[in-house]
């Protein structure tokens with residue numbers, strides 16, 4: 001029975017990594033969390049609020065930190081470049097040239113956001129008032145200054161930016177952005193009560209408990225207008241306002257709309273740059289081209305082809321914060337079972 005001196009390394013100090021660390025120390029393992037940014041907390045720590053309950057992102061992360069145990073060591077500014085399996089243990093290498101020993105490794109590297117500048121037709125990086133969903137979260141949380149000078153009167157929120165898009169190379173749905181788009185529309189109205197918000201969508205995927213209710217509330221209480229259509233072009237008029245061209249596919253009519261602010265709901269992508277090797281041989285399954293695949297999606301959803309290397313959270317594919325928490329906790333059970341038997 002292994003416990004106190006068994007070291008587990010968690011790569012990625014976002015929501016999944018911290019949640020898993022919190023529970024692994026309850027089992028008396030020695031846990032090291034390696035985070036490449038200067039603070040832990042991942043994307044979530046910057047989020048204004050999380051649906052469905054509306055908790056602030058930093059509050060959720062702080063709740064995990066409050067229960068932190070001295071057996072968790074959080075190393076920030078540590079970019080892991082390679083995970084190497086030798087016999088029955090691992091070496092985890094960093095960009096600073098160090099290596100750490102572990103008997104099990106959990107990858108909770110999460111996701112990166114689609115680079116909106118790649119969709120040139122949507123004007124990101126060209127027009128200051130075109131912002132991403134991640135930037136809006138920071139603006140609404142007062143972590144970032146808004147680029148607009150006056151309270152916006154009209155806002156367009158564009159769904160599926162870099163997701164479900166063959167040209168962008170991402171054929172999958174990022175799963176959380178429909179609901180985040182509805183939530184953002186409501187928050188714009190709360191912050192700027194005179195503002196009219198338009199959401200441009202392909203399909204609305206309201207799959208969670210109470211999501212449909214929030215979608216209806218956005219329309220009935222806040223007057224948010226949902227338009228089914230892809231925005232094909234964005235330009236500026238002589239006053240600097242943003243002009244969108246689209247089609248309302250339900251009415252079958254072309255549409256032109258002038259707004260003050262455009263929010264792009266950017267999708268999730270796999271992070272690149274981590275090499276995983278087994279006795280010197282690099283494993284193609286971890287080349288970063290796709291989200292990491294577990295052994296299977298059912299009863300081995302946290303194991304990989306390399307025994308002792310586990311997956312947790314959104315490095316496996318788009319997930320909401322609530323799903324990440326559940327997934328990280330499940331990963332803990334699987335890791336404990338593995339270490340008890342090895």
Ligand code: SF4
Pocket residue numbers: 159160161163164172173174175176177178179202203204205265267
């Ligand atoms: S969740 Fe909605 S906005 Fe996001 S990719 Fe899927 S359909 Fe598009």
